[in-house]
Amino acid sequence: MSDQARQNMLMRLEGSGGRSTTVTLPQAVLEERTPAERSKELQTMMEKVRTEVHRIEPVKLLDKLAEIVAGKGIGSLVFAADSILGKNIQQKWSETKGLKLIPYENSIEEFKEELFAVDAGITSTFAGIAETGTLVLWPDQHEPRLMSLVPPIHIAILDEKRIFHNFREMLVKEKWNQEMPTNVLLISGPSKTGDIEFSLQYGVHGPKELVVLILEEQ
Amino acid sequence: MENPNQNLSSPKEKFVKGFQKSLNDPQLRKNFRNASFALKSMRQTAFPDEAAFKELQELGHRIKMKALKNLGPLLRQLEQKCQEKGIQVHWAESTDEANQIVLEICQRNNAASVIKGKSMVTEEMHLNHFLEQHKIEAIETDLGEYIIQLDHETPSHIIAPAIHKDKKQIAQLFNDKIEGAGYTEVYEELNAIARKSLRKKFYKADVGITGVNFAIAETGTICLVENEGNGRMCSTLPPVHIAVMGMEKVIPTLEELPPLLTLLARSATGQPISTYFNMINSPRKEGEKDGPKEVHLVILDNRRSQIYQDEHLQKTLLCIRCGACLNHCPVYSRIGGHAYNQVYPGPIGKILAPQMNGLESTGGVHNASSLCGACGEVCPVKIPIPEILLRLRYEGVNKSRSSKVHEHGTQQNFKESMAWKFWEKIHASPVLYKTNSGLGNLLNSVMPKNAGPLKNWSEFREVPQFAAKSLHQLAREKGVADE
Numbered sequence: 001m002s003d004q005a006r007q008n009m010l011m012r013l014e015g016s017g018g019r020s021t022t023v024t025l026p027q028a029v030l031e032e033r034t035p036a037e038r039s040k041e042l043q044t045m046m047e048k049v050r051t052e053v054h055r056i057e058p059v060k061l062l063d064k065l066a067e068i069v070a071g072k073g074i075g076s077l078v079f080a081a082d083s084i085l086g087k088n089i090q091q092k093w094s095e096t097k098g099l100k101l102i103p104y105e106n107s108i109e110e111f112k113e114e115l116f117a118v119d120a121g122i123t124s125t126f127a128g129i130a131e132t133g134t135l136v137l138w139p140d141q142h143e144p145r146l147m148s149l150v151p152p153i154h155i156a157i158l159d160e161k162r163i164f165h166n167f168r169e170m171l172v173k174e175k176w177n178q179e180m181p182t183n184v185l186l187i188s189g190p191s192k193t194g195d196i197e198f199s200l201q202y203g204v205h206g207p208k209e210l211v212v213l214i215l216e217e218q
Numbered sequence: 219m220e221n222p223n224q225n226l227s228s229p230k231e232k233f234v235k236g237f238q239k240s241l242n243d244p245q246l247r248k249n250f251r252n253a254s255f256a257l258k259s260m261r262q263t264a265f266p267d268e269a270a271f272k273e274l275q276e277l278g279h280r281i282k283m284k285a286l287k288n289l290g291p292l293l294r295q296l297e298q299k300c301q302e303k304g305i306q307v308h309w310a311e312s313t314d315e316a317n318q319i320v321l322e323i324c325q326r327n328n329a330a331s332v333i334k335g336k337s338m339v340t341e342e343m344h345l346n347h348f349l350e351q352h353k354i355e356a357i358e359t360d361l362g363e364y365i366i367q368l369d370h371e372t373p374s375h376i377i378a379p380a381i382h383k384d385k386k387q388i389a390q391l392f393n394d395k396i397e398g399a400g401y402t403e404v405y406e407e408l409n410a411i412a413r414k415s416l417r418k419k420f421y422k423a424d425v426g427i428t429g430v431n432f433a434i435a436e437t438g439t440i441c442l443v444e445n446e447g448n449g450r451m452c453s454t455l456p457p458v459h460i461a462v463m464g465m466e467k468v469i470p471t472l473e474e475l476p477p478l479l480t481l482l483a484r485s486a487t488g489q490p491i492s493t494y495f496n497m498i499n500s501p502r503k504e505g506e507k508d509g510p511k512e513v514h515l516v517i518l519d520n521r522r523s524q525i526y527q528d529e530h531l532q533k534t535l536l537c538i539r540c541g542a543c544l545n546h547c548p549v550y551s552r553i554g555g556h557a558y559n560q561v562y563p564g565p566i567g568k569i570l571a572p573q574m575n576g577l578e579s580t581g582g583v584h585n586a587s588s589l590c591g592a593c594g595e596v597c598p599v600k601i602p603i604p605e606i607l608l609r610l611r612y613e614g615v616n617k618s619r620s621s622k623v624h625e626h627g628t629q630q631n632f633k634e635s636m637a638w639k640f641w642e643k644i645h646a647s648p649v650l651y652k653t654n655s656g657l658g659n660l661l662n663s664v665m666p667k668n669a670g671p672l673k674n675w676s677e678f679r680e681v682p683q684f685a686a687k688s689l690h691q692l693a694r695e696k697g698v699a700d701e
């Protein structure tokens with residue numbers, strides 16, 4: 001069925017397209033700004049859509065995290081156990097009780113029940129986009145895709161040096177057309193909807209809260 | 219599915235009855251007035267500078283035109299790239315074929331429950347209904363879609379499917395249809411009810427089905443635009459993901475994506491970007507812990523390739539389904555989406571539905587336009603909607619066999635064609651013309667005002683009077699030579 005359909009469909013498209021059109025894309029890299037400037041723009045944009053953004057010195061990361069965990073009453077956190085951040089987190093909370101650390105070690109088929117019960121997830125990011133206030137995630141086997149989706153709170157760590165001006169600049173500079181992972185995600189705020197009388201509501205299916213920790217350039 | 223018009227005979231009667239019903243429903247009119255106003259102002263804030271919008275619009279138009287002009291080769295390239303990475307590609311000429319493909323995948327995976335992301339193309343297929351006939355539960359998970367599915371309705375807007383309902387109606391619906399929900403009009407609580415109920419569905423679903431916003435030929439990437447996260451759930455959680463796309467969704471390169479994404483997000487809801495932009499490149503790889511093990515891409519034709527064959531009408535296929543033309547349409551904002559009786563309502567529906575389903579079968583929706591031009595101006599990819607509407611009106615009476623338009627030449631009306639024949643005769647003969655133009659004045663006194671052929675018009679409007687003297691007479695009196 002599909003083969004015949006394919007043939008028929010492609011045949012009907014043949015020769016009727018007409019003259020081709022040319023496209024001139026605007027300059028990819030529009031302006032050179034410092035990471036701090038980009039980071040502030042990203043922060044402003046993300047705060048407009050109810051994202052909690054903190055710019056911190058890299059050495060203060062774990063303290064800030066502890067503050068957030070305590071402040072929000074997070075009881076369980078899913079994390080990537082084998083990353084550097086993961087190791088530091090494990091060390092930090094090995095002494096203190098009160099936070100249950102849950103590594104994403106098994107495939108979702110076995111892990112689903114546990115994941116759906118977790119309070120928060122913490123992930124790294126691939127990059128950020130200043131213009132639209134966007135986090136870019138490249139999930140992999142250490143930090144699987146659902147970590148940033150299923151738990152009600154998503155905490156993301158972003159390196160200030162990795163903030164690009166806009167989407168296009170990032171695509172071009174990072175040569176995405178040559179290689180991309182299984183899934184790439186652009187995240188610009190917590191999950192939201194306006195489907196009932198255009199009243200903006202956060203946390204409809206994905207995270208209700210998004211917390212971004214930007215590591216300042218030293 | 220309940221259809222209040224099903225006993226009526228012709229599509230045209232259905233359409234007329236449909237919009238009369240909408241016009242007489244004050245609640246519905248209020249809901250649509252509010253919705254159009256809200257969506258229009260959201261878009262306006264996103265495009266504060268008209269010149270900048272025009273520039274971006276031109277770029278969007280060119281990118282999609284380039285894609286369209288190379289549609290065949292791009293689809294081949296997309297297929298090849300997807301297959302290289304393990305995405306299975308299927309081709310469907312008709313919605314029946316597409317449904318069958320989806321069903322076979324579901325059955326092969328013993329699927330009992332399917333979760334769906336918002337997708338107009340699966341509405342085109344009436345997929346939910348089809349799957350349910352085969353004992354597969356298909357749950358819409360976009361909040362708006364979920365609401366209307368509970369009430370056995372179809373979307374009334376392509377972006378905001380439940381805007382015809384206000385919170386009271388939704389509160390009642392949740393109270394009646396969701397176990398343990400209770401009655402509440404508080405937005406937060408309504409949201410929480412839906413979240414809780416749908417989480418259970420996500421949890422146990424066997425297959426996730428979504429549409430496709432853009433497919434990138436260069437990299438074989440399926441892109442989904444959404445705010446809620448349900449599209450991510452559908453494409454990540456179940457072991458199988460099926461993405462269904464209309465064949466016009468392919469674009470050549472990754473670099474051409476950002477301007478289109480910007481245009482879509484800003485035109486639809488005035489956002490700089492959607493909350494989630496989800497790019498899918500392959501099924502779960504060895505060692506990865508989540509994501510579907512199978513990813514399928516179904517490419518649907520459903521007369522798109524026929525629309526494509528006409529160089530002018532093919533611009534219909536540039537559409538990125540932003541909904542801006544609906545929000546700016548004076549007709550849509552008064553009658554709402556359901557009155558059209560078509561999957562795609564509003565201006566885009568008026569040009570797409572007749573070409574997909576036939577000029578006759580869609581009841582003349584392409585005539586329901588004041589040709590004010592607003593739709594063409596706001597369209598982010600510059601589709602000349604008013605021109606296409608005129609062209610379709612012409613196709614309605616065009617009997618030529620070379621026309622590619624489905625059901626062309628079916629709108630010929632006996633009275634109308636006789637009138638034009640008469641007109642042609644008179645204008646070909648100076649004597650007849652003179653006699654005829656003098657006749658108007660005499661008719662003033664004998665023409666009945668609220669009855670006869672003018673009744674429909676004169677019931678609501680002043681009947682214009684024929685002038686006492688013809689233009690020729692007046693000109694002669696002023697000393698202009700009349701040849």
Ligand code: SF4
Binds near residue numbers: 536537540541542593
């Ligand atoms: S026709 Fe244009 S304005 Fe209307 S939905 Fe399509 S892209 Fe948007």
